[in-house]
Amino acid sequence: MSETNTALVWLRNDLRIADNPALLAACQSADRVVAIYVHETGPDIRPTTGAARWWLHESLKAIGASLASLGIALEIHEGDAAAALGRAVKDHSATGVHWNRRYAQGERATDTRIKTELRESGIEAHSYSGNLLAEPWTIKTGQERPYSVFTPFWKSLRNMAIERPLAAPTARRPLSPDTGVDKGYETPAWAEKLGQYWEIGEAAAQRVLSDFLDQKIEHYAGERDFPAKDATSGLSPHLRFGEISARQIWHAARMRSEIEPHLAENIEKFLSELAWRDFSYHQLYHRDDIARISMQENYADMPWREARPDLVRWQRGRTGFPIVDAGMRQLWETGYMHNRVRMLVASLLTKNLLIDWRQGEAWFWDCLVDADSANNPASWQWVAGSGLDAAPYFRIFNPVIQGERFDASGDYVRRWVPELAALPDRFIHCPFAAPMPVLRAAGVVLGKTYPEPITDLKQSRQRALEAYGQTKE
Numbered sequence: 385m386s387e388t389n390t391a392l393v394w395l396r397n398d399l400r401i402a403d404n405p406a407l408l409a410a411c412q413s414a415d416r417v418v419a420i421y422v423h424e425t426g427p428d429i430r431p432t433t434g435a436a437r438w439w440l441h442e443s444l445k446a447i448g449a450s451l452a453s454l455g456i457a458l459e460i461h462e463g464d465a466a467a468a469l470g471r472a473v474k475d476h477s478a479t480g481v482h483w484n485r486r487y488a489q490g491e492r493a494t495d496t497r498i499k500t501e502l503r504e505s506g507i508e509a510h511s512y513s514g515n516l517l518a519e520p521w522t523i524k525t526g527q528e529r530p531y532s533v534f535t536p537f538w539k540s541l542r543n544m545a546i547e548r549p550l551a552a553p554t555a556r557r558p559l560s561p562d563t564g565v566d567k568g569y570e571t572p573a574w575a576e577k578l579g580q581y582w583e584i585g586e587a588a589a590q591r592v593l594s595d596f597l598d599q600k601i602e603h604y605a606g607e608r609d610f611p612a613k614d615a616t617s618g619l620s621p622h623l624r625f626g627e628i629s630a631r632q633i634w635h636a637a638r639m640r641s642e643i644e645p646h647l648a649e650n651i652e653k654f655l656s657e658l659a660w661r662d663f664s665y666h667q668l669y670h671r672d673d674i675a676r677i678s679m680q681e682n683y684a685d686m687p688w689r690e691a692r693p694d695l696v697r698w699q700r701g702r703t704g705f706p707i708v709d710a711g712m713r714q715l716w717e718t719g720y721m722h723n724r725v726r727m728l729v730a731s732l733l734t735k736n737l738l739i740d741w742r743q744g745e746a747w748f749w750d751c752l753v754d755a756d757s758a759n760n761p762a763s764w765q766w767v768a769g770s771g772l773d774a775a776p777y778f779r780i781f782n783p784v785i786q787g788e789r790f791d792a793s794g795d796y797v798r799r800w801v802p803e804l805a806a807l808p809d810r811f812i813h814c815p816f817a818a819p820m821p822v823l824r825a826a827g828v829v830l831g832k833t834y835p836e837p838i839t840d841l842k843q844s845r846q847r848a849l850e851a852y853g854q855t856k857e
């Protein structure tokens with residue numbers, strides 16, 4: 385290895401030091417490593433916006449400091465990735481570029497083009513498996529086809545030997561931790577509030593995982609559907625940006641299961657949820673753009689309503705269905721929404737309100753800190769019924785019944801919809817059914833302090849069944 389041998393590691397959704405194959409390979413191949421992050425623009429890449437962009441910025445700061453302590457500088461670029469990498473290769477006289485794979489069609493096309501261009505100009509270019517439990521093309525049906533149903537996909541994945549996480553590279557000469565990450569990013573006023581809910585970066589992600597395994601996994605299967613309980617891992621934004629890898633989570637959970645066999649059932653449930661993420665990426669990899677195109681073709685003719693006022697009421701958490709409004713306000717305030725409630729709000733939008741799932745997906749994309757290019761569209765299509773292994777079109781969640789079942793004492797609603805807090809439990813999920821004296825005693829004036837329901841659940845259910853029924857013909 386000569387003194388001037390420099391490799392670049394191109395970071396994308398893998399903002400961690402440990403179990404980062406591209407980073408490790410770059411470190412093993414050269415005596416000097418420079419990390420590059422590109423805020424990519426262009427038609428092939430879905431830009432990270434809103435709350436996730438805020439997270440990304442904080443996460444880059446965190447990994448910038450960790451890299452500096454290893455002796456690796458982090459450079460932030462903007463624009464076309466090929467041009468940015470080309471410039472960086474020249475500036476540093478780099479001999480190789482390393483990255484971990486990504487899976488959307490536009491991303492793959494970009495990466496393939498860059499790999500070819502680099503190799504043609506005599507630069508080594510290598511890609512690695514770092515973001516999923518298993519690469520999407522390695523999981524196949526008996527007929528060598530991609531899976532379209534989760535359960536057999538999960539059985540297949542469960543039987544695979546998931547690669548063990550890699551160690552972090554060893555430190556070189558530390559740099560000053562000035563990473564230049566602040567350049568070009570101003571935290572919008574609305575994003576400042578998010579900071580109070582989250583700790584960002586690789587060390588935080590590892591703490592979240594240990595706390596989950598120490599304190600919450602024991603009740604995961606039984607409590608994960610109850611939004612007032614803090615029963616799930618909270619790992620999704622960390623996974624979204626690769627501050628922790630799915631393989632690290634998998635092996636940590638399995639090791640815990642071996643040490644404490646009484647946790648095995650809950651751990652199995654958790655691993656199967658983690659596998660849904662791989663299943664979403666399986667769909668992203670094998671299908672056309674899943675954020676734009678319904679996976680079931682007959683949904684192309686769905687008679688969606690153009691109903692902007694309804695969409696805005698839904699976005700603002702003013703539908704008049706308390707559990708839906710609680711979820712939409714939790715999303716706006718924290719950048720996160722509980723999974724059960726995500727299903728309920730998506731069902732109200734796409735089924736009762738008959739608004740195109742793409743409009744809900746886009747709102748989530750902007751508001752979620754875990755906005756994920758596979759999980760978000762795949763989950764929206766699951767709820768809307770247009771996905772491959774989707775909820776059947778006739779499953780239309782009733783937000784009142786669901787609220788009574790999963791938030792029986794109304795704690796979740798009271799937290800996020802405080803204007804209803806004084807209602808008795810019996811009416812907390814259906815203020816519109818409460819007698820006038822009950823409303824008055826709770827200080828609720830429907831249509832004034834809290835909205836009337838945006839739709840009649842029975843009639844809109846019927847309308848949805850008819851519209852969805854048409855697509856089946």
Ligand SMILES: Cc1cc2nc3c(=O)[nH]c(=O)nc-3n(C[C@H](O)[C@H](O)[C@H](O)COP(=O)(O)OP(=O)(O)OC[C@H]3O[C@@H](n4cnc5c(N)ncnc54)[C@H](O)[C@@H]3O)c2cc1C
Binds near residue numbers: 755759
């Ligand atoms: C309409 C809708 C939109 C969604 N959008 C996203 C999104 O943009 N990003 C995202 O990460 N998840 C999304 N989900 C899936 C799920 O709601 C979140 O992953 C979960 O709530 C994150 O919380 P957690 O990390 O505490 O989950 P845990 O229950 O602790 O699960 C651990 C991990 O497993 C994965 N996982 C769990 N449930 C699912 C699921 N149903 N589908 C796919 N992966 C899952 C996630 O990576 C999660 O972090 C969406 C679900 C719905 C219904």
